[in-house]
Amino acid sequence: TSSSPSFFGNRGMTLEQDLNDTNQYYRSTGRAVIHKKPTPVQIVHVDYPKRSAxxxxxxxxxxxxxxxxxxxxxGRYIxxxxxxxxxxxxxxxxxIHAHQMDHMSEVLRHEGIAFLIIRFTLLEETYLYDAARFIEWYFGQKERKSIPLPDIRENGHLIPLQYSPRIDYLDIIDRIYFS
Amino acid sequence: TSSSPSFFGNRGMTLEQDLNDTNQYYRSTGRAVIHKKPTPVQIVHVDYPKRSAxxxxxxxxxxxxxxxxxxxxxGRYIxxxxxxxxxxxxxxxxxIHAHQMDHMSEVLRHEGIAFLIIRFTLLEETYLYDAARFIEWYFGQKERKSIPLPDIRENGHLIPLQYSPRIDYLDIIDRIYFS
Ligand SMILES: [Mg+2]
Ligand SMILES: [Mg+2]
Structure with a gap:
């Protein structure tokens, strides 16, 4: 319930739910226009029943x-x-797929702002991590197929979980890309 | 075949196919990063068969x-x-749905570049039409539920159909939003 000490905690919300809430908040307050893209689906067969969808x-x-x-x-692409x-x-x-990496590289090349939001579910820690640094890790190492947590803690930006908006990542964007 | 006089004509390509080709061309030449969003689908039931997708x-x-x-x-959001x-x-x-109109208004408010690409299939004419003007028509009239072709011909920008890229709309963007 709302008086429990864990009210601002995870409450079983997924990162996607938190982000959808947050983006909805940003849109309704006029702060930004950011949407999740629909899940890509290959449609093979559709029925068109009479009188229904x-x-x-x-x-x-x-x-x-x-x-x-x-x-x-x-005014910037995010x-x-x-x-x-x-x-x-x-x-x-x-x-993370190879073409998602390519996409982030392309966005950076065109002067967009690109990053990842990474949640360590069991640690209840959520970080904003710059795409350029992520790309370096991804392509810069042969053996290791991950970024160690200490690097993310040091070079990422912890996003505190709060009531509304749930994860105020634009505050971090202001600090690191606009100042 | 490629020597036929209608080679640069419509050839049964839909506007979506032409745009996907064009955006692919823009990405591969490093000119822009523009994608079609996946079709939004409400998923109700998924089977997880053993040993297959x-x-x-x-x-x-x-x-x-x-x-x-x-x-x-x-560097601009499109x-x-x-x-x-x-x-x-x-x-x-x-x-065109009401929330698509709202979305275009929001994009303009945040200094993005917003427009429509309208194809008159039977006339084989494709136009780029600025979103601000479209919004005026959409909300500015009670009886009429359309924009007359003469207005689109006068105030839109005809996009010639060519071989590659199929519909070079960024040339028009350069002219009307960057000069
Ligand atoms: Mg994801
Ligand atoms: Mg459409």
């Missing part, structure tokens, strides 16, 4: 060719990927 | 909350909706 009866998940979120803030991990010592590259 | 067996089309395309060009019509005298508002 078209029903997709066969479809498959597709690999995304870009990141999950983009939009505009203070682009990021959000990932949760249950790992407690590092962020594994496992579920 | 997850299969979506029940899903429905959702109304999009934003426009179809966005990205970055010359956002547009693409629509085809078989109408020969006007562009009917029918399939």
């Amino acid at each position: 078209a029903k997709i009866t066969e479809a498959y998940f597709k690999q995304p060719s870009t990141t999950d979120y983009n939009g505009i803030y203070r 682009d990021f990927e959000a990932k949760e991990t249950r790992n407690k010592t590092s962020f594994p590259f496992g579920n | 997850a299969k979506i067996t029940e899903a429905y089309f959702k109304q999009p909350s934003t426009t179809d395309y966005n990205g970055i060009y010359r 956002d547009f909706e693409a629509k085809e019509t078989r109408n020969k005298t006007s562009f009917p508002f029918g399939n």
Whole structure:
């Protein structure tokens, strides 16, 4: 309930839910226009029953060719990927695809703002981590397939979890990209 | 075949196919990073068969909350909706949703570049039309639910159909938003 000490804690909300709430808050207060892209789906078969909505009866998940979120803030193009991990010592590259990396590189080349929001679910810590640094780690090492937590703690930016907006990442954007 | 006089003509390509080709060309030449967003789908049921890919067996089309395309060009946020019509005298508002209009207004308020690409399929004419002007028409009239073709011809910007890129809309963006 709302008087419990863990009210501002995780409450079982996923990172995606927190970000959707936060982006909704940003839009309704006129601060930014940032949306999650729909999940890419390959549609194979659709039924068109009379008198009711078209029903997709066969479809498959597709690999995304870009990141999950983009939009505009203070006149700048903003682009990021959000990932949760249950790992407690590092962020594994496992579920970031090569074309998502290419996409972030391209955004940087075109002077957009690109970053990741990484949540360590079991540690209840959420970080904003610059894409340029992420790309260096990703392509700069042969053996290791992850970023160690100490690097993320030192060079990422901890986003405190609060009531509304849940994860105020634009405050960090102001500090690191606009000052 | 490639020597036919209609080679640069429509060839049965939809506007979406032309735009996907064009955006692919822009990305591969490093000119811009612009993608179509996936079709929004409400997923109701997924089967997880052993030894094969997850299969979506029940899903429905959702109304999009934003426009179809966005990205970055010359450091600016770019956002547009693409629509085809078989109408020969006007562009009917029918399939533009209210929240897509709201989205375009928000983008303009945040200093993004927003527009529509409208194709009159039967006339084989494709126009870039500024979102601010579109919004005026959309909200400024009670009876009429469309923009008359003469206005689009006069105030829109005809995009010639060519081989590659198919519809070079960034040339028009250069002229009207960057000069
Ligand atoms: Mg994600
Ligand atoms: Mg469309």
